[in-house]
Amino acid sequence: MLQKNEQYSPLSPELTAKEVRSFIEENFLFRGNCESIRDDESLIAAGLIDSTGVLELVAFLEEQFGIEVADADIMPENLDSIRAITSYIASHKPR
């Protein structure tokens, strides 16, 4: 059964999380001293992302999900873990 707001995004939260994870694994994972990352793990603390990395992440979100990320939104609570990014995408779907 379709929820009312689902027409705005073709992706379920699970699929979104999967897509975010594969972007992070592909582009950042090899930079840290770790093999895998949990959904709730801080990307900064894991040494995976720096300021250039955040800009790459923002560009990916804008391109892939059609959302506009304001400067003021580039905060750890929105972007510092796969889980945070996934819920940020969910609450900023384009209208």
Place this chain on the structure above:
Amino acid sequence: MRVEHFLSSSARRFPDKTALVTPSRRWTYRELDQATDRLAASLAARGLTHGDRVAIFMDNSAEAVIGIFATLKAGAVFSPVNPTTKANKLAYILDNCRAAAIITEARHLRVVEPATAEAASVRLTVVANGAPGTLVPGGLAFEAAIAGATAAAPRPRAATDLDLAMLIYTSGSTGQPKGVMMLHQNVVAAATSITTYLESSADDVILNVLPISFDYGLYQVLMTFKVGATLVLERSFAFPMALIKRMAEEGVTGFPLVPTMASTLLNMKTLTPADLPPLRYITNTAAALPVAHIKRLQELFPATRIYSMYGLTECKRCTYLPPEQLAIRPGSVGIAIPNTEAYVVDAAGERTAPGETGELVIRGPHVMKGYWENPEATAKALRPGPHPWEKVLYTGDLFRTDEDGYLYFVGRQDDIIKSRGEKVAPKEVESVLYALMGVREAVVIGVPDPILGEAVKAVIACEPNARLTEKDILRHCAQHLEDYMVPKMVEFRSELPKSDNGKLSRRLVAAEPVEG
């Protein structure tokens, strides 16, 4: 004076004042002083003694700060190592200085364990943030070592400021890192000089996001404690808005940055001076700020003094531009720091006239004592000075002065690339590239970059059937090199130019146009 006295004497003067703020905790001077005493006592109890070398392999954290000061209080020598260093190079450094101990954190054990397995000298691994029961054999849990009753710091025998305080490894043109030897008196002299021209005081609150494994970041800790100020220690500049908020919350007065951070700030189009705290000063080093960035940075921080500075590990800092000169000579890195001299010489060692390019020479009490067990490299860098009892530092950096004696960076004399203020030896990157299957020839050069100073560029010729992409190259480099050494760009060519004797030539590669 010895470096650990920065902390202990501020703890006597301001016991209840906040010394250090990390995302997880605030530390008063008394708390920090006592924690370092306890760790120093634990280290001494495990046999660490006067002059032993201790590697600090940690991200920015209170544990790293405590590790450094505890090492000094135990009479030992600390060696900060960039935590993105890979196991084989860490093993080289540990082995080269015959480190007795390493202080690290659990998430770096994947690198530390294989390295210490190769370095026979390491008797003790201190591990912070480990889950209970996950300690390495013979290891010491950091948290246990600083807990419990207050222990007095051990009293190392005959400790003077002529003892070695720090060994800090820097890239050499041969590709092997060299340990820069800094005595306590060298570090104290550098910290005194810098806090003098910055007019630092106990009222300052410094926000530091620079890695404290890098001397620019490390000295923020040392200088904060020296003047009894407060250090807000963060791990990265990845979320600038979060840090701007932190600055306001903590009443930050001093903000050391590098050009990439300035450029990130200036890219935030909606930022206005009203969003930013009234900083007393900003410092920049590592590479000169582009003139346009200086102007816009000053517009964003109208009441802030901006210091353009220049230095190298071998003497910490060479020059600074007094802020009132910034609008007049934005491209200059200024004049010698207080109590030191900086001058330019020609190939014969004679001082050059204004406008003439030559090698920068530094003299003063902040100059290193040489490279650890490397007399050949030491003799090249430290040469006789004006007095028979003095050696001066030949920097290998090409400079010129203007008519008023202000200094301008021109380039390097050797192949060393200076990116983000750190030295990158092309040879070191090239040998990693050659280890990648499919790479037939590889040359690494520096290309001018407005933000990095120089950007590292790899030029590669592949084996006929190899299908390597830029991403393959970058991924391989990131797995084997510290982050600042990873090339920013890769160019593929069918063949690389050789000099007359058939050797690959970096100079010719750099001079050839890019293949269409």
